[in-house]
Amino acid sequence: xxxxxxxxxxxxxxxxxxDDAFGINRATIVRMVEEIADVTRLGVQVAVVIGGGxxxxxxxxxxxxxxxxxADYMGMLATVMNALALADSMDKAGLVARxxxxxxxxxxxxPYVRPKALQYLEEGKVVIFAAGTGNPFFTTDxxxxxxxxxxxxxxxxxxxxxxxxxxxxxxxxxSAKLYTSITFDEAMAKNLQVMDxxxxxxxxxxxLPIKVFSIFKHGALRRVVLGxxxxxxxxx
Numbered sequence: 080x081x082x083x084x085x086x087x088x089x090x091x092x093x094x095x096x097x098d099d100a101f102g103i104n105r106a107t108i109v110r111m112v113e114e115i116a117d118v119t120r121l122g123v124q125v126a127v128v129i130g131g132g133x134x135x136x137x138x139x140x141x142x143x144x145x146x147x148x149x150a151d152y153m154g155m156l157a158t159v160m161n162a163l164a165l166a167d168s169m170d171k172a173g174l175v176a177r178x179x180x181x182x183x184x185x186x187x188x189x190p191y192v193r194p195k196a197l198q199y200l201e202e203g204k205v206v207i208f209a210a211g212t213g214n215p216f217f218t219t220d221x222x223x224x225x226x227x228x229x230x231x232x233x234x235x236x237x238x239x240x241x242x243x244x245x246x247x248x249x250x251x252x253x254s255a256k257l258y259t260s261i262t263f264d265e266a267m268a269k270n271l272q273v274m275d276x277x278x279x280x281x282x283x284x285x286x287l288p289i290k291v292f293s294i295f296k297h298g299a300l301r302r303v304v305l306g307x308x309x310x311x312x313x314x315x
Contacts, residue, residue: 082306085124085200087227088115088171089220089237094294101136103164112168114300115205119174123304126230127207128223129165131157140179158219162188162209175204181213193229200230209214221277228285232255235287236292236303237274243311244271260264260312269273273313284311289313 090111097104118126134157152237157175162178169176177199178188188209199206212277213221220237227235244266247255259272263283273279273291282289292310302309 081121081304083233085230085232085303086118086126086304087093087223087230087232087235088125088127088225088233088300088305089126090129091133091167091219091239091295092134092157093136094133094238094240095129095161095164096133101133103133103161107145108164108287109172111294112172112174114294114298115169116174117171117298117301118304119203119205121301121304124203125199125205125207126196126226126232127162127165128178128211128219128226129158129207130210130219131155131161133157134160141222148215152182155210155213158211159184159188159209162207166207169205176207177201177204178207178209181208181210194286196230196264204217206230218275218278220274221281223275224278224281224285224287227287232287234284235289236300237291238300239288240290240295241291241295241301242296243307244273244291258311258312259305259308260314263313263315266313283315288315 085239095103095108097107112208135154159180166176167180179191179196180188183190196206208226223235228291243257245255245257249255290303290310290312292303297307
């Protein structure tokens with residue numbers, strides 16, 4: 080029995096690279112889609128916010144000295160490319176996906192309209208939110224917190240390369256301990272970088288819990304959705 084009826088999954092663009100330097104690794108995206116499909120079969124409504132780092136990092140050298148807002152818009156367009164790739168893989172896996180963009184590119188993707196997004200979720204479609212919040216100076220973490228609150232998600236699932244939040248960087252400090260559960264206030268007091276400050280504050284204010292887990296662990300997403308012990312839960 081799933082612990083949640085509706086989730087917001089935050090995927091970083093870097094997660095799509097696999098072991099590649101940049102771009103989209105086909106095998107990686109197919110495996111991620113299988114994990115998402117497994118969760119939808121449990122009857123869970125899934126919305127996804129995706130980053131653009133895998134594409135934008137590849138051209139980031141050219142953005143040195145660029146106006147910050149311009150660079151941010153480039154990053155938003157990168158997320159649209161990732162969203163299209165993810166939706167295509169989902170369609171091939173038998174899922175029905177809809178991409179909704181915070182920036183109007185109507186020949187390519189639908190504009191984000193909240194009632195329409197809610198309708199799609201109720202119909203069992205996976206909704207992929209692209210282009211962040213549509214505003215420069217805000218990260219896709221903030222977009223995940225914002226969209227999660229807007230659609231009434233019960234939890235924001237932050238899929239990362241590490242399997243949770245640690246007392247220190249586990250790659251640098253072998254004695255670092257994994258938190259299974261921590262409050263927002265404790266995470267702030269310990270200066271743990273769970274999400275960027277704006278996203279974190281929004282989730283705390285809306286009492287929207289965050290679960291940090293590794294998307295590279297097979298079956299981890301399913302275990303999270305079923306309420307099993309996996310990753311780190313950040314709660315009020």
